[in-house]
Amino acid sequence: MARTVTTQRKVIVTAIAWTIAIAIFFPILWTFLTSFKTEADAIATPPKFLFFDWTTENYTTVQGRSNYFLHFWNSVIISVGSTVAALIIAIPAAWSMAFVPGKRTKDILMWMLSTKMMPAVGVLVPIYLLFRDTGLLDTRIGLVIVLTLMNLPIVVWMLYTYFKEIPGEILEAARMDGANLTREIIYVLTPMAVPGIASTLLLNIILAWNEAFWTLNLTASKSAPLTQFIASYSSPEGLFYAKLSAASMMAIAPIIVLGWFSQKQLVRGLTFGAVK
Amino acid sequence: MATQASRAAGRLMISPAVILLFLWMIVPLGMTIWFSFLRYNLLIPGDNPFVGIENYQYFFTDPNFWPALWNTLTLVLGVLAITTIGGILLALLLDQPMFGQGIVRVLVIAPFFVMPTVSALVWKNMFMNPVNGLFAWIARTLGFAPFDFLSAAPLFSIILIVAWQWLPFATLILLTALQSLDSEQLEAAEMDGAGAVSRFFYIMLPHLARAATVVILIQTIFLLSVFAEILVTTNGGPGNASTNLTYLVYSQSLLQYDVGLGSAGGIVAVILANIVAIFLMRMIGKNLET
Incomplete structure (x- = not known):
């Protein structure tokens, strides 16, 4: 009561x-x-x-003077691109770990998590030099690669915790009824997995959108996403409060709206399933 | 029951993720370790001789190193104190029945979604600016002299900004944990005559301990690498007053082009983060058993 x-x-x-x-x-x-x-x-x-x-x-001034839409578009490409790439790599991995767990599955999961613990600054120098030598500095594809790899462990983990909750009996029943692996994935697993995949997608777009270490260090102008665009207001334009505010609102509004929809998933994604 | 075929398929599906992550971890980290043993400056052409631990000696004796380490720890502990205590209090408050709980939640969560460069610049200019900032106006209205936050207390100001960003995270996780507490347990304690204070200390706090540990460990990982907030507010200054390890490595390698020294610093940062990571991994690993 x-x-x-x-x-x-x-x-x-x-x-x-x-x-x-x-x-x-x-x-x-x-x-x-x-x-x-x-x-x-x-x-x-x-x-x-x-x-x-x-x-x-x-x-209108902010757009006219600093080409806001270019940077907005860069942010969209980088965050969505890296998230989709990470999902493509992670969905099969999480699927197999959740439904065909082997002896080493737990170790692999923990090892993936440990790569996330490495501070970015520890690999700043080699990544910077590799990018410089391969012409990836200040390109969107370069950032997509880095952010994909950076968020891959979180994506695998989130998907894994969602897939784990899908009862294995349903898959077995489908198998008994003669469904092969491909059919099993398309007709049985996918519909049940869509909510989990959608929340993973959402949370990772947010994380990639706001990422401000690699985006600041690896871009300069043409591929700069909104994080870098705003940083250019650091001085002296920052003293024009109204324009700084307009630029800031345009950078954060889309993601705040997305964020409000993903509160619940946030807890699960950022604690690696330790708090639900 | 997994068949032989599905096991093989499983391995095949898992390998792209494993191989990519392995390369991502091993190649750059290996390069950082290698560079840290070279005399390697981008401004000085020629070959890069192997110099053993010279870079580490330079790094540890750099007059900026100990302040940076100290600043890193102060930043982490300061933000943790504010967000954990504030988060517990806020979670307790938000768990009470009230009107418009959904909207309150949404308002409290919002700062977490603001990108670091935006929140740092908004706080720096519109609130902490000693001439036109809102805090300066409040101080003048109350008859005090405006306080120049980022010059007079740079690290403290950055702690405030970062804490504002992370308080929602702590609150959200602690609130989620609090809501999973069985209300019958609380009622039983109340019937047995436990007051509000003892209910908090003997039932709620132990229940929250696990979530609080997770909050502390995860935040520590992120707080050890605070970067954007420092870059756009103080550039690590004045002097080295707000330089943390991440910023120090950045300035050595990308501003002074000393690849060797920067790499040595990067390795030190990795070791520091690993000490925290071991505890976090153990907590999460335990959870995986169940």
């Missing part, structure tokens, strides 16, 4: 929780508001919260 909660208590909890939540969210809200101000209003004292002349000119 659930405990009854007095309305008074609920109201107090609500007030406290909303205050804290808005405080945590405030920097994003403030960036959102500032992106619609004129530069003068953006640094006005006292700060203007809602009552200012709303304008969208910052967005």
